[in-house]
Amino acid sequence: MQDEPYTSRLEQVREQYKAYESRPFDITIARGIPSPKQLELSKSLLDTMEQTDWMSEDEQDIRNYGGLLGIQEARVLFGSLLGTTIEETLVAGNASLQMMYSVLIMQMYTGKANWHSEGEIKFLCPSPGYDRHFSMLERLGIQMIPIELTGSGPDMETVEKLVSQDSSIKGIFCVPTYSNPTGETYSDEVVERLADMHTAAEDFIIMWDNAYVVHHLYEEQEEVLNILEACKEAGVPDRPYMFVSTSKMTFPGAGVAAVGASETNILRLAEELSKQIISFDKLNQKRHVNFLKDKETIHQLMAQHADLLRPKFEWIQAILEAYFGGERGKFLQWTEPKGGYFVHLTTANGCATEIVDKLKQVGIQLTPANATYPYGINPLDNSIRLAPSFIGLDKLEVALEALCTCVELVTLEKYGEEF
């Protein structure tokens, strides 16, 4: 510590923590879900259906079975987000995660790929990443290899080396825009290298989860190159599967998800899905088209979301800067995302689990430390994810101050005078 002996500072933070123990909180900043105010922004979506409005543009009765690829107008709308043609777009049900799982099952058990017949299968997992991607891979017995993120996507040298040598590495999971949880967006160079790289596995796939494609916090927007176009140019059009959903535009769990891929892959996926479902909810697809209309209308809606989210992100930056700016940066580093739903904290090594536990003991729930790593294993024990979207600014301020106290307490207790 620069201004006071660490022992007296440690006493102060211990006292502060005791005060929290005597008056515990009840605050959760664990999962990235929209706040009630954000949900209000889409309430008129429920009134967009005319009682006579039952035919889609491609003459499907949206009240009935059929049309597994989605109604035409929804395929056009989601194609505008994915950067795909109608033929390269499948509009599905309410969860992009379910589509990701369906793609993996298809690759594992059917058709030419039939990975499970090859024995051990591996996936590259840029980390920290999204825990639900990792639990999906774990469930399917696919071995995960963590890959470091650089601030503009995965460490491509390592990726290229591994995929060129090992034919059991069948894919990579990417969140290319405002990544969960680091907030970084993949650079053009990274996208091009992912498309161009030689893979020992001929059936290597890129799971391109563009969940935060329009989730900008500021007018200046980060945009990622179109991976399908890059892969077409590189002669590997069947490599990427791209995913988006309206979960964080309209209603999570009651939105619409879409997949973008080569026409061959879309038809294969539709065939696979036909073994699970007769058709998705086309009424909801139509409601979403009526409400979201086009890219411009989506951007206007997302700007309203941003107005609600931005103060929370800026508040976090201000508090962290006040506590750990300058010399005190050795206690904690944090990301400054320009979009998405998360701020990622890097603590001193070996401190993250205890910080999260200490917060839990005083009634503040965070995502479990290191949950953002495959199998929840991070040997450095230094990763904490903040998800500030749901709670109000008042609670966020309290939670952040308690977090800063716990960061200091745990770090000082562990490292003592070294700090």
Ligand SMILES: Cc1ncc(COP(=O)(O)O)c(C=O)c1O
């Ligand atoms: C990266 C990422 N992908 C997918 C999802 C979930 O999407 P969906 O609701 O479409 O399944 C989330 C939700 O937090 C996410 O962060």
